[in-house]
Amino acid sequence: MKTKIIVTLKSGILDPQGKAVEHALHSLGFNGVRGVRIGKFIELELDGDNAEKGRIDEMCKKLLANPVTEDYKIESPTGK
């Protein structure tokens, strides 16, 4: 089963990468752009036991996201 995970910085945390992209967009003439935040998008295929929501949660907490500074959202584990 295909699963998508989106990892984003928590709202209080500074995002220098986002700021850099914002400045670059401004210098390209896209002036109305604000609040750029960059996160990670992770796609993976799971089978059997690993496809449970709890298992994916565990992967996020142990490796994919840093729970101190990042939030994560799991998309599309249809069913469980």
Added chain:
Amino acid sequence: MKTKIIVTLKSGILDPQGKAVEHALHSLGFNGVRGVRIGKFIELELDGDNAEKGRIDEMCKKLLANPVTEDYKIESPTGK
């Protein structure tokens, strides 16, 4: 208006970062995981002229994604 952009590597392109994450998951005991691919998730706020789909497309092509190796998907510009 808030817009989300997901940038992913095209399917033929090797993803060493994804491979590294896959190996790390295996060594943590998550064996049923395959096909890990890592992309970027970009969130930004737009106003006025910049909120048109065409403008966002232009941003992706000029800065946010590399059209040679990456695909992008624009989410949620409600309306236009």
